[in-house]
Amino acid sequence: MPSTSTQTKTEAPDNAKRRPRGRPSAKQAVELRESFLTAALQSFLDKGYAATSIEAIARDAGVAKITIYRQYESxxxxxxxxxxxxxxxxxxxxxxxxxxxxxxxxxxxxxxxxxxxxxxxxxxxxxxxxxxxxxxxxxxxxxxxxxxxxxxxxxxxxxxxxxxxxxxxxxxxxxxxxxxxxxxxxxxxxxxxxxxxxxxxxxxxxxxxxxxxxxxxxxxxxxx
The missing domain is CATH 1.10.357.10 (Tetracycline Repressor, domain 2)
Structure with missing residues (x-):
């Protein structure tokens, strides 16, 4: 039991440092938008319109696909x-x-x-x-x-x-x-x-x- 108690106490700080779930902050939202719009511009220029997909843009920008679809439906x-x-x-x-x-x-x-x-x-x-x-x-x-x-x-x-x-x-x-x-x-x-x-x-x-x-x-x- 002592060892279990010690483990619980040492794990608590790590859990507290985890990024909270939910919507990003206003600053994070702006950064995410700038990231995928920059990636979209580069993709359109490099590949053309037809060969560009929102999935690929999201991957290049390091964001979730749904992040883009929340702001641009197509x-x-x-x-x-x-x-x-x-x-x-x-x-x-x-x-x-x-x-x-x-x-x-x-x-x-x-x-x-x-x-x-x-x-x-x-x-x-x-x-x-x-x-x-x-x-x-x-x-x-x-x-x-x-x-x-x-x-x-x-x-x-x-x-x-x-x-x-x-x-x-x-x-x-x-x-x-x-x-x-x-x-x-x-x-x-x-x-x-x-x-x-x-x-x-x-x-x-x-x-x-x-x-x-x-x-x-x-x-x-x-x-x-």
């Missing part, structure tokens, strides 16, 4: 979230662009075009956009959501062009359309989806200058 829902997060990074970068009202218009546009180009050709985001284009036929709703994301990304540019038009510094009566056209020129269309991006800062700045030189004459203020 692979398409998870895919949408991965794309949304990636586009959110680009949106935040553009939202953070500081455009001062009294800055030289040409210098502002040069900076905007270069920022747009950098955002569109960041390697991981470019790879994901290529994947989205490939899956757009299968997921038409994804294309719509991406267009909405794009509209939000360029919102600061729309606001700037609208103000410049009101001030008489530019002639852009349709600011949103002009911003979309500028973004298309800045990104380079399909060129950078099927070939290598520009090589370094000098080429990038030369590209921005050529884009701005192209649009500024058409956007020049009209005589009263």
């Amino acid at each position: 692979k398409p829902a998870l895919f949408y979230e991965v794309v949304h997060r990636a586009m959110g990074d680009a949106r935040n970068t553009m939202q953070a662009t500081v455009v001062t009202p009294d800055a030289d218009v040409r210098e502002v546009l040069l900076d905007v075009v270069e920022r747009m180009y950098i955002g569109a050709t960041e390697p991981q985001r470019l790879a994901l956009l290529r994947l989205v284009i490939a899956e757009a036929v299968r997921f038409p709703e994804l294309a719509k959501s991406l267009y909405a994301e794009h509209s939000y990304v360029i919102a600061p540019i729309v606001d700037y062009l609208a103000q410049a038009h009101r001030d008489g510094r530019l002639h852009v009566p349709k600011a949103e359309l002009s911003a979309v056209q500028l973004a298309t020129l800045a990104f380079g269309g399909v060129r950078f989806f099927i070939s290598k991006p520009l090589a370094g800062e000098p080429e990038r700045k030369a590209w921005a200058q050529s884009v701005v030189d192209l649009v500024l004459p058409g956007w020049a203020p009209r005589p009263a």
Whole structure:
């Protein structure tokens, strides 16, 4: 009996250290979500959409499959979230662009075009956009959501062009359309989806200058 009593006393501390069962804490939930979303992005990029499974993502992230299903009911829902997060990074970068009202218009546009180009050709985001284009036929709703994301990304540019038009510094009566056209020129269309991006800062700045030189004459203020 003494030995049994001693064993009970020494086991109690070990039992007390065991992780309590039940739902994870708020911090743990955030860490788990970040873990499987990161694994999902990598899996989609490495294997493509069709070859990626939630089971494999859970295994790569070291989480239970049910952990993912509690938040995303299907692979398409998870895919949408991965794309949304990636586009959110680009949106935040553009939202953070500081455009001062009294800055030289040409210098502002040069900076905007270069920022747009950098955002569109960041390697991981470019790879994901290529994947989205490939899956757009299968997921038409994804294309719509991406267009909405794009509209939000360029919102600061729309606001700037609208103000410049009101001030008489530019002639852009349709600011949103002009911003979309500028973004298309800045990104380079399909060129950078099927070939290598520009090589370094000098080429990038030369590209921005050529884009701005192209649009500024058409956007020049009209005589009263």
